[in-house]
Amino acid sequence: MKGKVIDVTLDNVVGEVMNMKNDGQRLVSFSTYNAGEGKIGILYHFDKALENTHLRLVADMDKPIPSVSGVYFSALLVENEIRDQWDVKFDGLVLDFNRTLLLDPEVTKVPLANNLKIGPKN
Amino acid sequence: MLFTPTVVKNLLKKPATRKYPFEVREPFPKYRGELVIDIDRCIFCSSCERKCPSQCIAVDRDKGTWQCDPYACIYCGYCVDVCPVKCLSMKDVHRKPSTEKTEWIEQGTPPRHKKKETPKDAAPKGTAPVLDKSAAAAEEAAPAATEVAPEAKAEERPAAKDKKKDEKKGKK
Amino acid sequence: MATTVIPFGPQHPVLPEPVHLTLKVEDEIVKEAIPALGYVHRGLEKLCEIRDFNQMITVCERVCGICSMIHGACYSQSIEELMGIEIPDRAKLLRVIWSELHRMHSHLLWLGLFADAFGFEALFMQFWKIRERIMDINEATAGSRVIVSVNIIGGVRADLSPDQLRWILSELDIVEKEVRELQDTMMNDYTIKTRTVGIGVMTKAQAWELGAAGPTLRGSGVAQDMRQQGYGGYAFLDFEPVVETAGDCWARSTVRFREVLQSADLVRQAISKLPEGELAVKVKGNPPEGEVYHRVEQPRGECMYYIRGNGTKNLDRLRIRTPTFANIPPLLAMLPECELADVPVIVLSIDPCISCTER
Ligand code: SF4
Ligand code: SF4
Numbered sequence: 001m002k003g004k005v006i007d008v009t010l011d012n013v014v015g016e017v018m019n020m021k022n023d024g025q026r027l028v029s030f031s032t033y034n035a036g037e038g039k040i041g042i043l044y045h046f047d048k049a050l051e052n053t054h055l056r057l058v059a060d061m062d063k064p065i066p067s068v069s070g071v072y073f074s075a076l077l078v079e080n081e082i083r084d085q086w087d088v089k090f091d092g093l094v095l096d097f098n099r100t101l102l103l104d105p106e107v108t109k110v111p112l113a114n115n116l117k118i119g120p121k122n
Numbered sequence: 123m124l125f126t127p128t129v130v131k132n133l134l135k136k137p138a139t140r141k142y143p144f145e146v147r148e149p150f151p152k153y154r155g156e157l158v159i160d161i162d163r164c165i166f167c168s169s170c171e172r173k174c175p176s177q178c179i180a181v182d183r184d185k186g187t188w189q190c191d192p193y194a195c196i197y198c199g200y201c202v203d204v205c206p207v208k209c210l211s212m213k214d215v216h217r218k219p220s221t222e223k224t225e226w227i228e229q230g231t232p233p234r235h236k237k238k239e240t241p242k243d244a245a246p247k248g249t250a251p252v253l254d255k256s257a258a259a260a261e262e263a264a265p266a267a268t269e270v271a272p273e274a275k276a277e278e279r280p281a282a283k284d285k286k287k288d289e290k291k292g293k294k
Numbered sequence: 295m296a297t298t299v300i301p302f303g304p305q306h307p308v309l310p311e312p313v314h315l316t317l318k319v320e321d322e323i324v325k326e327a328i329p330a331l332g333y334v335h336r337g338l339e340k341l342c343e344i345r346d347f348n349q350m351i352t353v354c355e356r357v358c359g360i361c362s363m364i365h366g367a368c369y370s371q372s373i374e375e376l377m378g379i380e381i382p383d384r385a386k387l388l389r390v391i392w393s394e395l396h397r398m399h400s401h402l403l404w405l406g407l408f409a410d411a412f413g414f415e416a417l418f419m420q421f422w423k424i425r426e427r428i429m430d431i432n433e434a435t436a437g438s439r440v441i442v443s444v445n446i447i448g449g450v451r452a453d454l455s456p457d458q459l460r461w462i463l464s465e466l467d468i469v470e471k472e473v474r475e476l477q478d479t480m481m482n483d484y485t486i487k488t489r490t491v492g493i494g495v496m497t498k499a500q501a502w503e504l505g506a507a508g509p510t511l512r513g514s515g516v517a518q519d520m521r522q523q524g525y526g527g528y529a530f531l532d533f534e535p536v537v538e539t540a541g542d543c544w545a546r547s548t549v550r551f552r553e554v555l556q557s558a559d560l561v562r563q564a565i566s567k568l569p570e571g572e573l574a575v576k577v578k579g580n581p582p583e584g585e586v587y588h589r590v591e592q593p594r595g596e597c598m599y600y601i602r603g604n605g606t607k608n609l610d611r612l613r614i615r616t617p618t619f620a621n622i623p624p625l626l627a628m629l630p631e632c633e634l635a636d637v638p639v640i641v642l643s644i645d646p647c648i649s650c651t652e653r
Contacts, residue, residue, distance in 0.1 A: 138423045138426075150430075150433050150434040150437075151434075152434065152435070152436070152437045152452075153433055153434075153437055153438070154437040154438055154443075173348075173349075174349075175345060175348075175349035175350075175351075175352040175353065176352075196352060196356075196441075197438070198352050198441075198443050199437065199443065200352075203451065212437075
């Protein structure tokens with residue numbers, strides 16, 4: 001993957017993101033992936049003068065993750081999206097859609113957490 | 123009087139639009155309009171079925187049918203590119219809108235194929251004998267498992283497809 | 295002052311796509327805007343679990359109708375990076391040609407819609423008339439007006455003959471001439487200026503901090519364009535990002551207007567540098583384990599793909615961040631303190647593409 005990858009933990013993620021902001025980095029987006037049983041990997045992508053930096057956070061899906069939307073307002077959409085797709089809670093979201101940003105309230109299964117398999121077309 | 127030149131120009135110009143449907147532009151030759159198959163040349167190799175991104179083609183080697191769901195087809199033309207005997211092609215005009223959903227099944231003659239001397243399997247009527255490539259391969263690989271195969275063939279089509287998926291997964 | 299809540303959308307005349315904004319209004323002045331998405335969520339990212347990596351190209355092309363070519367190219371480039379494939383130079387430049395044609399028709403479409411948003415129907419008609427020539431080029435060369443579907447992993451699957459190249463160049467001259475005729479109206483017309491100048495202002499610092507992308511960012515004076523990275527065929531071309539500094543709706547529309555002309559120039563450059571050679575290389579095997587992060591510039595801005603391969607023909611994860619997704623937070627920052635009548639113009643000025651936002 002292009003760019004520098006820095007590993008962070010639940011405790012220092014907000015601080016590291018704050019450092020990035022003070023450094024004048026622009027938040028591009030987050031990416032999520034399945035990092036093993038019950039774990040989610042989140043990559044925070046930053047950009048400054050076309051140079052990429054990524055923060056990698058691997059966290060448990062059942063524990064809330066500190067939200068960085070207080071630091072970067074633009075993180076709110078993607079954090080809400082992750083909430084939809086993985087059912088991961090974020091602590092301190094500035095605008096919490098509570099799992100209804102993309103999905104309807106009556107949806108009970110979260111799509112990306114591999115608990116839902118798409119069947120073959122009949 | 124600022125607009126007089128423009129007004130005069132516009133009065134003399136031809137309109138930018140055509141009176142469709144009375145006046146139809148010549149189609150461009152490469153346009154991916156409608157999928158057509160020359161079924162007589164098809165060798166039922168299922169390449170198109172495997173390549174199709176919307177999984178709308180179903181090739182049945184036993185029966186010699188080639189089936190496509192024209193409403194699921196996205197006219198990408200990948201099947202045309204992949205067909206080894208070039209029996210698929212694209213017309214340069216698109217399909218006319220229709221008021222009813224139609225099925226599109228082509229019946230051809232399946233090629234004689236040496237590994238398939240099991241006429242007793244093909245006999246039962248009313249069932250859907252689905253023997254696709256992977257199933258055939260499985261049979262070849264494990265001749266001892268031939269008792270299992272007829273059952274699988276008697277299953278409904280989606281189930282058979284399920285099985286195919288599982289087999290593929292298992293191979294990985 | 296009492297607060298009134300006015301819903302904007304999901305069905306609104308200026309936008310064919312469904313997005314909902316809850317506007318808190320005090321006496322015609324918008325105080326707060328809260329978005330609601332999810333009307334066209336299709337779950338395309340999940341499809342990578344059952345479609346193989348070749349079939350996913352067509353899925354990615356359908357993330358967005360208007361910039362389908364660039365989505366397809368971005369996906370192909372990501373997979374090529376993951377698999378370590380170097381594609382032929384001719385394929386790289388052919389991708390650039392179709393990508394820039396897509397950028398032109400997307401911007402022309404937007405310029406028309408923008409004119410429509412403030413009620414200038416005649417201008418709308420003119421822009422769409424011009425756009426039709428580019429759609430014809432797409433149709434004649436690639437086989438489809440919008441979803442050209444020319445990308446495959448390892449190259450492209452359509453070629454341009456010398457005759458077609460000459461025809462494209464002559465069509466581009468006509469397009470450029472006709473676009474230039476509209477320049478004065480789009481940039482200097484009194485009515486347009488009253489509707490756009492000073493409306494929805496976003497400063498440079500704000501745009502950067504809110505993560506704006508594409509013309510929204512460049513309209514605020516930040517010279518950032520992903521094409522500067524020189525991915526694919528852009529490494530061969532001369533390129534300077536188009537920047538405006540005012541940060542209002544006028545600046546954003548001017549950026550797009552100038553980008554139409556710039557794209558025409560890039561197509562000409564690419565055609566003049568087009569080498570002879572293969573169209574595609576053979577691809578063997580499946581994407582290996584690993585991850586790639588790739589960014590390209592789409593008409594609406596920077597688009598990001600994140601792909602994780604796991605050694606099988608299906609991908610582990612495909613994440614697409616489309617430009618409008620990045621431009622919604624800036625939109626929320628632009629709307630407060632604007633007049634209710636300006637809301638459609640401001641919403642349109644970020645060139646929203648809701649279907650690709652929700653994928
Ligand atoms: S054109 Fe594309 S979608 Fe249609 S049958 Fe062929 S491969 Fe499938
Ligand atoms: S790829 Fe061609 S020959 Fe093979 S089954 Fe399809 S249409 Fe027939």
